[in-house]
Every structure is written in structure tokens, then in C-alpha cells.
Amino acid sequence: MQRLFFLLTILGTLVPGLAHAWWQPDWAYRKPVTVDAGPKAGAVGGDPGRIPVLLRLHSGNFNFEGVSDNGADLRFVAGDDKTVLNHQIEQFNPLLGIALIWVDVPALTAGTPQQLWMYYGNPKAPASGNGQRTFDPDYSLVYHFTEPGVPSRDSTAYGNHAQTAVPALDGSVIGAGARLGSMPLMLPASPSLALAAGAPFTFSAWVRPDSLGAQQVLYARRDGANELLIGIDQGVPFVQVNGQRSKPGQPIQAAQWSHLAVKADKANVALYVGGRPAVSLATALPAFTTAASVGADAPPVASGTATLANFTGAIDELRLSRTARPDALLLADAVSQGSESRLAVFGADEQQAGKSHFGFIIAAMPLDAWIVVGVLGLMMVLSWIIMIGKGRSYGAISRANAQFMQSFHEAAGAPLDHLSRNGKLSASVKADSSLWRLYDVAIDEMRRRHDRGYDLNAVSNATIGAIRAAMDGVMVRESERMSKRMIWLSTTIEGAPYVGLFGTVIGIMLVFVVAAMAGAVDINSVAPGMAAALLCTAAGLGVAIPALFGYNWLSSRSDAIVADMAVFVDEFATRLAEEQGDGRQMRPVLQQA
Numbered sequence: 001m002q003r004l005f006f007l008l009t010i011l012g013t014l015v016p017g018l019a020h021a022w023w024q025p026d027w028a029y030r031k032p033v034t035v036d037a038g039p040k041a042g043a044v045g046g047d048p049g050r051i052p053v054l055l056r057l058h059s060g061n062f063n064f065e066g067v068s069d070n071g072a073d074l075r076f077v078a079g080d081d082k083t084v085l086n087h088q089i090e091q092f093n094p095l096l097g098i099a100l101i102w103v104d105v106p107a108l109t110a111g112t113p114q115q116l117w118m119y120y121g122n123p124k125a126p127a128s129g130n131g132q133r134t135f136d137p138d139y140s141l142v143y144h145f146t147e148p149g150v151p152s153r154d155s156t157a158y159g160n161h162a163q164t165a166v167p168a169l170d171g172s173v174i175g176a177g178a179r180l181g182s183m184p185l186m187l188p189a190s191p192s193l194a195l196a197a198g199a200p201f202t203f204s205a206w207v208r209p210d211s212l213g214a215q216q217v218l219y220a221r222r223d224g225a226n227e228l229l230i231g232i233d234q235g236v237p238f239v240q241v242n243g244q245r246s247k248p249g250q251p252i253q254a255a256q257w258s259h260l261a262v263k264a265d266k267a268n269v270a271l272y273v274g275g276r277p278a279v280s281l282a283t284a285l286p287a288f289t290t291a292a293s294v295g296a297d298a299p300p301v302a303s304g305t306a307t308l309a310n311f312t313g314a315i316d317e318l319r320l321s322r323t324a325r326p327d328a329l330l331l332a333d334a335v336s337q338g339s340e341s342r343l344a345v346f347g348a349d350e351q352q353a354g355k356s357h358f359g360f361i362i363a364a365m366p367l368d369a370w371i372v373v374g375v376l377g378l379m380m381v382l383s384w385i386i387m388i389g390k391g392r393s394y395g396a397i398s399r400a401n402a403q404f405m406q407s408f409h410e411a412a413g414a415p416l417d418h419l420s421r422n423g424k425l426s427a428s429v430k431a432d433s434s435l436w437r438l439y440d441v442a443i444d445e446m447r448r449r450h451d452r453g454y455d456l457n458a459v460s461n462a463t464i465g466a467i468r469a470a471m472d473g474v475m476v477r478e479s480e481r482m483s484k485r486m487i488w489l490s491t492t493i494e495g496a497p498y499v500g501l502f503g504t505v506i507g508i509m510l511v512f513v514v515a516a517m518a519g520a521v522d523i524n525s526v527a528p529g530m531a532a533a534l535l536c537t538a539a540g541l542g543v544a545i546p547a548l549f550g551y552n553w554l555s556s557r558s559d560a561i562v563a564d565m566a567v568f569v570d571e572f573a574t575r576l577a578e579e580q581g582d583g584r585q586m587r588p589v590l591q592q593a
Contacts, residue, residue: 022352023077023084024527028121029066032347033076035105036113037328042335042343044275046328047109052088052134053344054174054337055118057099061346064094067120072127076103079115082366082529086133088155090144091175100175104134110328131155140192141320145169145178152178152185152318158192160320163291169314173206173257174337177316180295181210184310189291193320198284202321203230204261204333209313212254217308218315219262220298226286229297230262230271231308239271241283246271249278257316259334265324275334277327294318366510366529372503372536376496380543383492386485387550394482394557400433401564408439416576417443434478434561435568438471442572445470459580464573471569478565482558489554492547500540507533 022030035053037044057064067073071092076085086104093099108114135142135156142155148168154160163186169177178185187193195201203219212235219230229240235251239262250273252258261272270280292298296310317337336343407425411418419425420443430436445467446459511529 023075023081023117023119025352026122026124027073027075027119028352029119029349030352031062031118031120031349033116033118034113034345034347035108035116035343036345037108037110037332037343038113039110041113041345042110042332042341044110044328044332044335044343046326046331047107047111048326048329048332049108050104050106050136051108051329051332052102053105053108054341055099055101055103055344056339056341057101059097062097062099063349064097064099067094068123068125069094070127071099071101071120071129073120073122073125074101075119075125075128076101077117077119078106079117081117085116087129088131088134089129090146101129102131102134104136108332132157138321138323139319140322141187141318143178143318144175145172145316145318146176148176158190160188160190160193162186163188166295169316172314172316173208173339174317177206177314179314181310181312184296184298185294185315187292187294187320189289192322193292195285195288195322197287198266199287200263200265200322200324201285202261202263202323202325202330203319204259204321204325204330205318206257206259206316206337207232207252207311207313208257208315209235209252209254209311211312213309213312215306215308216311217293217295217297218260218311219292219294220296220308221288221290221292222298222300223286223288223290226288228285228288229308230260232311237271237273237278239269239279239281241269241281242286244281244283246279246281249273250276257314257338259337261325261330261333263324263330272327272330272334275331366507366532368506368510369503369532369536372499372506373539376499376536376539376543379492379496379499380546383489383543383547383550386488387547387554390482390486390554391550391557394554394561396432397434397482397561398557400429400431401435401561403429404433404435404439405564405568408435416572416579417446434475434565437478438474438565438568439572441470441474442467442576459576464577467576468569468573471572475562475565475569479558479562482561486551486554486558489547489551493544493551496544496547497537497540500537500543503536503540504533507536 033055036042037048071089074087074089076087077083078085085106088102090100090102091098092101103116105114105116131142132155137157139156140158141160143152143162144155145152145168147153149165151162151165153162164183166183166185167179169179205218207218209216209232212232215231215233217229217231219228221228225242227240227242229238231238231240232252235254236248237250237252237260238248239246246269249271252260252273259272259274261275263270263272264285266284268280268282269285271278290298294315297308332343335341404425407419407429420440425436430440446463449463449466507529511533
């Protein structure tokens, strides 16, 4: 048992080190990022749900050392250190010490802060940033305005790229932006941007008017008599649907960035300024299939309708959604995308020190894998206890049998009951030797027959048969005692691989289900779970193989002890027949003390 306790102690010292294993061993550094939408941080007043969170890296929170020049080795992992989060790099310039990265947070809540891990420091890692996965499928258009001199490109999977190019603007609220005024930014008339009557819709953008002019249109869409206009009149944002305009609400300032949003459902069209409700219209949107215009009125303008003036100023982070976004999400966008955001807080960088591949696998193990490994661990402990106990027991029996046989042979020529009378055998031999127990039952049988007046001068064949039968019975009981709990070893040998295989199958099923739900099918998202699932099979084999070797070794020792007992029974019966067999006139079988 001391060896077992020592083994468990060694394993116990290893477990704490494995518990801190990283997501993958090829990444040298990581930085904790806490996303907190609660009242003391982001203060969004609700649960935004799935949201692309903007992370601003600069020299004050990140030193840009150890990361690749284009940020290709950046990876974002959820707080469980297993789930890879989608991200898109809008800007990454290590020379200037600036980076803007959008990270897809699956479920942001105001009640509980979430910790993310930003991994970096792997020069061999390929780029994995993808805006099509970072923004959920309800975003039908997202412009970051990062490509100067060319039409703006859509970051979503719908590919709603702009039809016209507008002048670029450096130093926007989020990286680069675009200047409006001289020409409109035309959006395509694609099926993904079409709206049915009463369909949900959300528009959001950062705007900075150069001056507070009259009737400036920011977003316009016309389809026959149907119209949707979003604009600014003397610094007051408004929304207009089929000639019905919202009442004046919260104004914005010239030469300052403001976040404007409009969302519509089946009954209302609401305008948000700075992420907070400003005004609304009790109407639903009409149907639209035509192209929309940003910064200028959209043709065709119905007869008798005045054309609005162009918006003169800057725009950034234009988004269209085919759903009515939650108020908490719009507020989170407004408060987190600005330079004074408190939604994301960065911790100190951590460097990996000697992390093994096995530690990476341990870190990726889900709950079901831990349950399987726990069951296999219990099987391993029990099998090792049995093997160690049986090994010590068989060793004691073999040593005691050897000492007994030595004494038995030295007593050759003396009466057979000599060893039971002289008291020279030690207590340990009598306690451990199976041969002594065979010998003792044979002598007892002979004494009982002598006490009854039988076999006074010679031992009959019937007596020899009865003695042999008694010894055979003891031999059977000794064999049963030695084989006790050996069935557990055979069960471990046959069952442990199946238990491990069961864990592997369940683990692989969960990997594919989670990957399908998250929409992530790259190797970095499925490899950790696959490795952890395969660890269950390896653990099953690791339990079964030592049990197999131990079972075979113990079986051979048990067979040797049984063979020694069978030989002793034959030897005792032969010696009894030769010395005191039936028909021979010899001294009494048992001498009186």
C-alpha cells in the first residue's frame, strides 16, 4: 500500500501543473481580456446577446512584441480556454502600436463579466480573421471603410459591396472612415438588402457633420411611393417613412462623432442617438427592392417631393441588419466603439513556460471526458491495489512454502506428524504456507482415525483416499482464495478499452455538434476537442495494458503455487503409502507424545 500511496502522491503533484495548461502549446503568450457590460463598466443596461466587441490595442495595454507583423497569429479563446472565438482585424500596425480587432462574443450579459484570452506569439500560425464569421448572419452589410480609393467592401458573407467610391478619412472614430458630401455612397440592390413590408430592420453608423445644415440626408431609400429617409435637420436627427417624419429629439453637435441608429419592427420605427431612444414613429416600414444611397437622396424622387440636401461630413462603421437589434446591443455599440470605452479591460500578459502537448490536451478536456477518465482512474486504482496485494500475498505464500518444504524434506525418515509435534516451524510459515495447511489437514485426518481405533498398525487404502480427498478440498479452497478479486482484473482488461472508446465517441460527437452550432470548422476549433476525445481511448488502453501484464504475471505465480500443492499432495500420499501402507507391519502411525 505504501507504493500505491507514493504513486498517488506523485500524480497529485502533477495535476496542479496540468490544470493551468494553455489552449494550444504553439502559442507563447496570452493576455486576459475581461468584457463587462455591468453598471460599473460598460453600463449597457441589459443583455446585448451575441455582439462583435471592438478591442483597441495600443502601446498602453499591449507592447506588440512577440506578435506577427500582420497579427496573423492572434487567436481569441473564451474563458473556458477551449472555445475559439471568431475575429476580424480592421487595423493592425505594430510600428505605430495600434490595432483594432472585432471579436465575436456569443452571449454578452450585463450580470456577469466574461473573460477572454488573446493568444499570440506563434510565427507559424496562418491568418484566421474572418469578418463573415465575426458578424452574425442577420447583419446584411458592414462597412469599416478601411480600403481607401476603392468602393467600400462588405465584411459580411452577403458581399454587398458599395457601387461607388467615396474619399477616405484618416483618424476616424474607429480607424479609418469616409467623407461624404461631394458624391453619394451607393449601396447595391441585392436580394439580401431587400425588405418586405413590415420587415424588421436596423441601421447604425457613426457620423460627424461638418456643419449643422438644413434637411441633410444620411440614408435614403425610395421605391415608387415608398420612402425611408434618415437625416439631420439643423443638428437634430430624424427618420421619415412615407412622408411621416419623427418629432425633434436629441440633437448632435457639429465636428463631433455621434452614434445614430434606426430600428424598425412590425409596429414602430425608432431613432436612437448615442445608443439611447430619442424619437419614434408608430408605423412599419414599406417594401423596398431598390438600391439605397448614403450621404445623398436616392432616386427616383416622387413628383412633388422635395429632394433633401447632401450630408456633408464623415461616416464610419456603417451597418445594416435585417432584424430589430436589442436596445442593449445598440447601446453597447455606442458606448464600446468610442475611444473611451470601458466595456473591455485588458490584463497583464502571460508567457508560457515549458507547456507540454499533454498539458494542452488536458486543458481541452470537456466534462464528459473528465467523467470517463475519472471512471478509468477508479478502475486503474482498484486494479493496481489488487495487483500489488496479490503480488505481496503470492510472494509470502511462495516463501513460506519453500521454508516448509525444506523442513519437510529434512524430516524424512521421521514420522509424518513430526513437523506438527516438534514446534520448529515459525508462526509466519504456518500463517502463510498453503502446503502447511494441506499437511495440517492430513495429520488431523490421521489423528481422528487413530483416536477412533483405526489404522493402528497400518494405513489402509481407504484412509489414504480420504486423506487425499481432504487435502484436495483444502487445495481447492486455497486456489479459490488466491483467485479472489482476479475477476476484477479480467474485467478491467476487457472493459477499460470500451469505456475509453465510449468517451471518445461522445467527445467527437460533441466536437462536431459544437463546431456546427458555432459555425467554426477550422482545425483550431476542432483539434482540441478531438485530442481530448482520443485521450479517453488512450486512457482506457493505459488502464487495460498494465492490468493485462499484471494478470498474466499473477496467473503464472498462482499456477505455480497450485502446481506445488498438487505435487505435495502426491508426495505426501506416496510417502504415507510407502511408510505405513496397508498390509505392512510397522510401528504405529502416530507416536504418542
